[in-house]
Amino acid sequence: MPNPDASPAAPIISVAGVNKWYGAFQVLTDVSLSVARGEKVVICGPSGSGKSTLIRCLNQLEQHQEGSIVVDGIELGQSENAAQAVRREVGMVFQHFNLFPHLDLVQNCILAPMSVRGMSRRAAEALAVGLLERVRLGEHAHKYPSQLSGGQQQRAAIARALCMEPRVMLFDEPTSALDPEMVGEVLDTMRGLAAEGMTMMIVTHEMGFARQVADRVVFMDRGQIVEQAPPAAFFGAPVHERTRRFLSQILH
Amino acid sequence: MDFDLAAFGDAFPRLLPAALTNLTIALVAMTLALIGGTVLTVLRTTGIGLLTGAIGVLISFIRGTPILVQIFLFYYGLPALGLDLTPIQAGVLAIALNSSIFITEIMRGGLSGMDPGPVEAAIALGVRARTIWTRVILPQLYIRILPPLVNELTTIVKGTALLSVITVVEVLRTAQQIANTTFRPLEALLAAAIVLFALNLAISQLGRRIETRFAARRG
Ligand SMILES: Nc1ncnc2c1ncn2[C@@H]1O[C@H](COP(=O)(O)OP(=O)(O)OP(=O)(O)O)[C@@H](O)[C@H]1O
Ligand SMILES: [Mg+2]
Numbered sequence: 140m141p142n143p144d145a146s147p148a149a150p151i152i153s154v155a156g157v158n159k160w161y162g163a164f165q166v167l168t169d170v171s172l173s174v175a176r177g178e179k180v181v182i183c184g185p186s187g188s189g190k191s192t193l194i195r196c197l198n199q200l201e202q203h204q205e206g207s208i209v210v211d212g213i214e215l216g217q218s219e220n221a222a223q224a225v226r227r228e229v230g231m232v233f234q235h236f237n238l239f240p241h242l243d244l245v246q247n248c249i250l251a252p253m254s255v256r257g258m259s260r261r262a263a264e265a266l267a268v269g270l271l272e273r274v275r276l277g278e279h280a281h282k283y284p285s286q287l288s289g290g291q292q293q294r295a296a297i298a299r300a301l302c303m304e305p306r307v308m309l310f311d312e313p314t315s316a317l318d319p320e321m322v323g324e325v326l327d328t329m330r331g332l333a334a335e336g337m338t339m340m341i342v343t344h345e346m347g348f349a350r351q352v353a354d355r356v357v358f359m360d361r362g363q364i365v366e367q368a369p370p371a372a373f374f375g376a377p378v379h380e381r382t383r384r385f386l387s388q389i390l391h
Numbered sequence: 392m393d394f395d396l397a398a399f400g401d402a403f404p405r406l407l408p409a410a411l412t413n414l415t416i417a418l419v420a421m422t423l424a425l426i427g428g429t430v431l432t433v434l435r436t437t438g439i440g441l442l443t444g445a446i447g448v449l450i451s452f453i454r455g456t457p458i459l460v461q462i463f464l465f466y467y468g469l470p471a472l473g474l475d476l477t478p479i480q481a482g483v484l485a486i487a488l489n490s491s492i493f494i495t496e497i498m499r500g501g502l503s504g505m506d507p508g509p510v511e512a513a514i515a516l517g518v519r520a521r522t523i524w525t526r527v528i529l530p531q532l533y534i535r536i537l538p539p540l541v542n543e544l545t546t547i548v549k550g551t552a553l554l555s556v557i558t559v560v561e562v563l564r565t566a567q568q569i570a571n572t573t574f575r576p577l578e579a580l581l582a583a584a585i586v587l588f589a590l591n592l593a594i595s596q597l598g599r600r601i602e603t604r605f606a607a608r609r610g
Contacts (some may be wrong), residue, residue, distance in 0.1 A: 227517045233508060251518055286607055
């Protein structure tokens, strides 16, 4: 049997027929989606439509109940080892940054490379300092999260995820907890990452960013993928009534 | 008024060295209690019914009985099981067990108010559960509960005076010995109280300093 991972053309993420329930409430309904290597996919949709749940299933922060999710050739849901293997390849950035408050930025960045990848402290620190500089936090490398602005914390969180040298980055509303004046610096960091060819899945309502960066925009509503299209088509000629209504609300 | 200032002053040179015994016992007991409290806290999160049930019973037993009785149980009771402990060993263990129960309760309170976000981030990074406990949860938790932990240490210091009843020669027992020779119990006991008070004052001051130092890391 051919290894699907062997072909670079194979999708790096492939979600097929996924259903998930919280008790009796179905949060994901027959979700299928595949993401090619290097692709940037923006997910949008009204509150409660299942966007977070979907991307949290991709590294098994949430577990799906039906269907299959394959990330970088590894099928999720089979074993805890599969989940750990996927998490090693998939970085995640959260709405509320979720930095380790008791550790400075360098320590935040080296914890996983050392304990998960078995990197030496010296190598991990060199990597961390390099990535913190890349997100323009070099001078703050030894500050604690509480000493930084929201935008700085989110950039640090991106650097921390990058320290694992992931193949995919997931973003769950990375700018929606930020003061407006800090949104730009985080989006710029993400643009830089996109330009370097990172595979990215981004839940966001920053439609300007989506237009610029996304290869594809996915619209979710009530646990379903309603529509997906390249940004020009998605914003220019949305097919579904629900998409049009959502876009008119969000773009005023 | 009959207060012998000289007898009062003379008590201190003997009480101060004895205070070192209280401090040492308190620090050893506190260390053991921190370890015990942490182990109990982690065990309680396993969700194994039998285990959490047993811990629950232990907690209510320790909280519902006088610490003096617990000290007696360790000192006079354990030899019946073939476990002969010196007064200091028995005292340290009794206080440590008692305190670990209070510390696990403090830790549980601290955990329940903690932001789950950092733990989620660690899971997403592929960090294993054990490392999440040792590197993410516990350090944050200790920083959060620093004030009640310092308070617990002062409670332990006060508790060390109870060991006088099982013949540990600490501040209170030393004061009693002084009173037995000088026949001035008021002066000796007041001096003992002041020594223990000063010890606890120093501990809370030090605790406040440590708190300030860790303020930025509380998040
Ligand atoms: N742990 C849970 N238990 C029960 N219901 C949940 C749980 N987590 C999410 N839900 C419900 O599932 C639905 C989808 O939630 P999800 O967080 O995925 O939505 P979302 O699209 O990310 O919304 P938002 O834009 O508000 O972040 C919501 O109705 C939510 O209330
Ligand atoms: Mg969400």
